[in-house]
Amino acid sequence: METRSYDVIVVGAGGAGVTAAASAARAGARVAILSKEPVGCGNTRIAYGGFAGVGMVPEDNPEEFFRDIVAGGEGLGNPQLTRDFTKDARKGPCVAEGMGHIFRRDQEGDVKGPVIGRAGGHRFHRGLSSPAQGVSLGGMLHNAAFGAGVEILEEVVAFRLMGQDRVNGLLAYTLRDGRVLALNAGTVVLACGGAGWLFYPHTDCVRSSTGDGFALALEAGAELMGMEFLQFLPFSVTHPPSYTGIFLGEPSSTGPNGRLVNGKGETVMTNMMPKTRSQVARVVALEINAGNTTPHGGISLDVTPNLETPQGRKAWESMNATGLLDQARLIYGERAYRWEEPWDVAPTAHFSAGGVRIDRDCRSTIPGLYAAGEVSGGVHGADRLGGTALTEVFLFGWKSGKRAAAEAASLGSSQVDSREAEEQASRVEALFGRKGGNRPIALIRRLQKVMWDKVGVVRTDEGLRQALQEFDRIRDGAQDLQVRSGRTFNTEVAEALELEMMLATGRAMAKSALERQESRGGHVRLDFPDRDDARWLKNIFVRKEGDKLRIRAEAVPSLEALS
Amino acid sequence: MKASIKVWRFDPDNGDKGNLIQYQAPYQEGDTVLQALLDLYEQEYPVCFRFGCRFKKCGLCAVEINGRPRLACRTPLKDGLTIRPLRALPNIRDLVVDRDPAFSVLLPYQPWPAIGEPPERLPRLTEPVEHQRLMACNECLGCLSTCPTYRHDDPSCGGPFQFVKLAQAHFHPLDRMDRPAQARALSIERCGSCLKCRCLIGIPIVKMAIQPLLEGAHQP
Numbered sequence: 142m143e144t145r146s147y148d149v150i151v152v153g154a155g156g157a158g159v160t161a162a163a164s165a166a167r168a169g170a171r172v173a174i175l176s177k178e179p180v181g182c183g184n185t186r187i188a189y190g191g192f193a194g195v196g197m198v199p200e201d202n203p204e205e206f207f208r209d210i211v212a213g214g215e216g217l218g219n220p221q222l223t224r225d226f227t228k229d230a231r232k233g234p235c236v237a238e239g240m241g242h243i244f245r246r247d248q249e250g251d252v253k254g255p256v257i258g259r260a261g262g263h264r265f266h267r268g269l270s271s272p273a274q275g276v277s278l279g280g281m282l283h284n285a286a287f288g289a290g291v292e293i294l295e296e297v298v299a300f301r302l303m304g305q306d307r308v309n310g311l312l313a314y315t316l317r318d319g320r321v322l323a324l325n326a327g328t329v330v331l332a333c334g335g336a337g338w339l340f341y342p343h344t345d346c347v348r349s350s351t352g353d354g355f356a357l358a359l360e361a362g363a364e365l366m367g368m369e370f371l372q373f374l375p376f377s378v379t380h381p382p383s384y385t386g387i388f389l390g391e392p393s394s395t396g397p398n399g400r401l402v403n404g405k406g407e408t409v410m411t412n413m414m415p416k417t418r419s420q421v422a423r424v425v426a427l428e429i430n431a432g433n434t435t436p437h438g439g440i441s442l443d444v445t446p447n448l449e450t451p452q453g454r455k456a457w458e459s460m461n462a463t464g465l466l467d468q469a470r471l472i473y474g475e476r477a478y479r480w481e482e483p484w485d486v487a488p489t490a491h492f493s494a495g496g497v498r499i500d501r502d503c504r505s506t507i508p509g510l511y512a513a514g515e516v517s518g519g520v521h522g523a524d525r526l527g528g529t530a531l532t533e534v535f536l537f538g539w540k541s542g543k544r545a546a547a548e549a550a551s552l553g554s555s556q557v558d559s560r561e562a563e564e565q566a567s568r569v570e571a572l573f574g575r576k577g578g579n580r581p582i583a584l585i586r587r588l589q590k591v592m593w594d595k596v597g598v599v600r601t602d603e604g605l606r607q608a609l610q611e612f613d614r615i616r617d618g619a620q621d622l623q624v625r626s627g628r629t630f631n632t633e634v635a636e637a638l639e640l641e642m643m644l645a646t647g648r649a650m651a652k653s654a655l656e657r658q659e660s661r662g663g664h665v666r667l668d669f670p671d672r673d674d675a676r677w678l679k680n681i682f683v684r685k686e687g688d689k690l691r692i693r694a695e696a697v698p699s700l701e702a703l704s
Numbered sequence: 705m706k707a708s709i710k711v712w713r714f715d716p717d718n719g720d721k722g723n724l725i726q727y728q729a730p731y732q733e734g735d736t737v738l739q740a741l742l743d744l745y746e747q748e749y750p751v752c753f754r755f756g757c758r759f760k761k762c763g764l765c766a767v768e769i770n771g772r773p774r775l776a777c778r779t780p781l782k783d784g785l786t787i788r789p790l791r792a793l794p795n796i797r798d799l800v801v802d803r804d805p806a807f808s809v810l811l812p813y814q815p816w817p818a819i820g821e822p823p824e825r826l827p828r829l830t831e832p833v834e835h836q837r838l839m840a841c842n843e844c845l846g847c848l849s850t851c852p853t854y855r856h857d858d859p860s861c862g863g864p865f866q867f868v869k870l871a872q873a874h875f876h877p878l879d880r881m882d883r884p885a886q887a888r889a890l891s892i893e894r895c896g897s898c899l900k901c902r903c904l905i906g907i908p909i910v911k912m913a914i915q916p917l918l919e920g921a922h923q924p
Binding site for chain 2: 163167178179181182186187231232234235236238239240241243244245246249250251252271272273274275276277279280281283284285287288289317347348349380381382383384387388468471539580582583586625626627628629630632633
């Protein structure tokens with residue numbers, strides 16, 4: 142088996158991954174960056190591109206930002222991480238520009254005033270933007286990966302972290318030629334995003350966001366937190382099926398006079414602009430769940446009243462200027478784009494608010510393993526404010542790379558266990574040309590269906606248990622796979638490996654959701670419809686012990702206790 | 705309903721030379737070519753193709769449809785379509801091409817600003833409109849298939865994609881390298897009167913990348 146050695150391996154090559162790799166390389170480490178897709182093609186690239194800074198208006202400061210995140214996350218973020226985040230948020234855009242990005246400027250060339258937007262849940266204007274949205278971040282990231290002097294391993298699937306008491310490398314499958322690589326590393330940074338694709342087609346995330354990082358961390362013994370909190374955006378495309386789940390907007394993009402109308406013609410929500418994503422998504426989801434839908438299975442976002450007021454028309458102008466109406470125009474047509482007719486909308490899986498538990502230096506609970514960006518948990522809590530994910534990606538990406546490089550420099554050489562590596566490699570080898578009854582893609586589609594139906598926007602005890610049973614059946618089905626042979630670009634072998642990771646992640650999400658007997662943020666339980674601060678001002682942690690997932694709840698630490 | 709489409713199949717592991725195979729793809733109103741490929745993939749023809757975001761941003765699903773490069777996610781499915789890989793790049797398997805040559809030819813020229821420590825604050829600067837437009841490039845590489853002279857195996861021959869990348873750097877306010885000279889090293893002079901290149905998402909490549917590099921106009 143081919144073996145290579147590095148100081149730092151970064152898994153994932155979107156915003157967090159490239160930033161971590163660049164900063165680790167700058168700190169002098171020999172770095173490899175692994176990507177399932179071509180570099181820079183993660184969710185950062187396809188984001189609308191809102192990027193939260195702080196202190197762009199005189200009344201705003203890190204303390205105010207901290208309060209907004211705590212309110213938006215409904216009290217479940219780790220206060221220390223949130224504090225670090227808000228204190229440093231000003232630097233997030235600086236990291237991106239240091240790598241070559243340029244944010245939108247005003248006429249004088251400054252980032253202030255009218256170029257700053259405001260997403261739902263923010264009390265002040267904090268949103269930087271980019272003329273070409275996330276695509277320009279993606280292009281910059283691709284350049285930066287080349288410019289950083291790191292080894293780029295594209296179209297490889299990291300499927301197992303190695304090491305007993307500490308992570309000392311990983312195994313990866315190469316799509317290009319169907320091999321397993323053993324990669325030694327002093328430290329590993331997980332920066333491979335969230336689990337949006339577990340809900341396909343009801344997601345606006347890229348195909349590669351199959352929750353690999355959560356599964357890798359669990360298998361390595363690390364602890365995850367807040368896995369029950371998946372953020373659903375309230376507004377995505379309902380039809381045609383090719384575009385189901387594609388992003389249409391968030392609360393701030395409804396205009397001051399937008400209203401939600403259910404399938405019976407009843408107005409169920411107005412004044413959405415200041416609300417959080419989860420507050421609005423919940424209303425949409427409950428109406429759909431109750432069957433009050435439009436013929437396309439969504440509900441109606443009536444943006445037309447905006448045209449009757451000057452503020453409403455101004456909201457259209459500013460959204461149009463930043464390209465926020467592109468999707469509506471291209472999918473729903475000119476009249477929808479001009480707000481002359483209502484939009485058919487449904488929630489869509491957007492962001493994993495929970496993830497790998499990290500400390501202030503991005504270290505997981507397992508030595509040698511770091512996490513940054515969406516794959517990590519703790520900064521946000523039960524929901525996330527618009528624009529904060531990109532800031533987190535660059536801020537924590539940069540920090541994690543630096544720290545991982547420093548730790549790796551203090552270590553001797555690492556070597557993955559060759560016997561275990563060979564065992565794993567022969568397990569992958571056995572997949573090629575296997576003639577069982579189930580294609581991986583069929584099992585993946587089953588998993589995605591049960592995730593959306595039972596672990597999606599509205600949940601119940603019964604449904605979550607049914608999901609866990611279905612996961613068992615899918616796991617059993619995966620014992621009998623049908624996989625094509627051939628080395629070159631064997632996507633079915635990759636999918637078989639992804640399926641294992643999707644199952645582990647789905648299970649962690651469903652178990653955490655079952656544990657939390659209340660509704661809060663992105664987690665809505667029909668059987669526990671209210672937020673219950675007396676019982677549930679707690680974080681839920683999940684960790685693997687033997688073959689079992691161990692769940693525990695712990696009170697959210699207070700800032701005083703932490704400092 | 706079904707749509708009859710032809711899809712390029714090529715399996716290098718079988719010593720195969722590749723050919724077009726006709727399929728009946730399920731069809732619903734509003735379907736895209738990408739949806740047809742996904743449907744075929746699920747229905748027991750493991751045809752290989754890349755995709756990511758399903759809505760024109762990741763650039764991964766560029767293929768040739770009836771002889772012209774298109775994003776599969778933005779092309780309506782119709783009866784009689786022929787779907788092939790991008791001709792400008794080496795075919796790896798089915799619709800998947802080798803993207804590496806498009807980037808490796810650029811590496812000696814480092815078309816990016818050097819990565820430094822993050823600045824303390826965002827500098828006052830003006831982003832030229834050309835930079836704003838050029839940074840919308842989703843790196844789908846489809847433009848290379850519209851260039852009559854690009855050759856992926858000739859390191860002295862750039863194509864529209866490479867010139868877009870050089871022009872991105874050229875118009876970056878902090879870039880200090882002589883990008884027009886680099887473009888000449890990639891034989892941009894042959895673009896002179898050829899206006900055939902097209903961007904799949906509408907970036908004016910000739911006006912914003914090729915002409916400025918040809919004329920050697922220095923950025924403001």
